[in-house]
Amino acid sequence: MTDGGVRFSVDGPVARVVLDRPEVRNAQTPATWRALAEFGASLPAEVRVVVVSGEGPSFSAGLDRRLIMGEPIDGEPPLLSLGTKAQAEIHQEIAGFQAGFCWLRDPSFVSIAAVQGHAVGAGFQLALACDLRVITPDAKFSMREPALGLVPDLGGTHPLVELIGFSRALEICATTRWVEADEALRWGLANIVVPAEELAGTVSDLSAALLAPLAGAVRETKALLIQAQRRSYDEQLQAEREAQARRLAELTGSIS
Incomplete structure (x- = not known):
């Protein structure tokens, strides 16, 4: 299935999301985000791993710059036109955009971002929305929204602070600088760096490893880890x- 410049497929327990606009380095539009949200909402219950990648040499260059510069694309209005609307309408539209990203945090499955080349702005936030990140040596991340007078608003700020802490997250966002692969690995933004020719195989092996334990055990463990920092120790x-x-109840029921 293809929609919004994204290819979707489901093969048993593994779903794949491929950003497919390589001619613009997989730049995203609101249509991209709507398509992502719709796919996430319709994901079959048997899916246990979701792999997100980009076609061509870049993961995603972020929001299509033509929308920032005031050009409509495929009927999508320029981004800044949102500013002319009532606050409640702005909130509603941005919440719709965020829905294209936040479903990847669902404890029902583990999500993996396979990142090569640029992961900028919305591309960086899409990688951050995933649970795990496998990257290539040429991968480079940047949160460019502040350079445009905007803030990261697609759910990326929360996992960024969780992964690398407030101070580093602020420095990365406020300077909008590049974070290259070695630094990303050192800081915990990436789980592993592999040669480009090994990216697909590594993601496939990781997917297989994630599928080995019982689905319920992985689901419950992910849910525990997501909430761990928000709860007290006793909680x-x-x-x-x-x-x-x-x-134990499920295992006992499956045995009896």
Whole structure:
């Protein structure tokens, strides 16, 4: 299935999302985000791994700059036209944009970003929306929104601070500088750096490893880890007890 400049496919427990506008380095538009949200909402229950990648040499150069410069694209109005609307309408539209990213945090599956080349702005935030990031040596990240007078608003600020802390996140965003592969790995933005020719194979191997444990165990573990920093220690202990009770009940039921 292709929509909004994105290719989608589901093969048993693995779903694939491929940004497919290589002629503009997979630049994104609101149509991209709507297509992502619709795919996430319709994902079959049996999917346990979602792989997000970009066609061609770049993961994504971010928002299509023509929308920033005031040019409509395929019926999409320029981004700054949002500023003429009522606050409630602005919030509603941005929430719709964010829906294209936040579904990747769902505990029902593990999401992997396969990143090569540029991951800029919305591209960086799409990679951050995923649970894991496998990158190539030429991968480079930048949060360019502040350079345009805007803020990152597609859900990227939360995982960025979780991964590298407030101070580093602020410096990256406020300076809009490039973070290259070695620094991304050192800071924990990337799980592993592999040669470009090994990217697909590494992601395939990682997907297989994630599929090895029982689905319920991975689902419950991801949910525990997502909430760990938001709970007190005692609250997390309680959550672990509750999750384990559910697992034991399911396993006992499957045996009996």
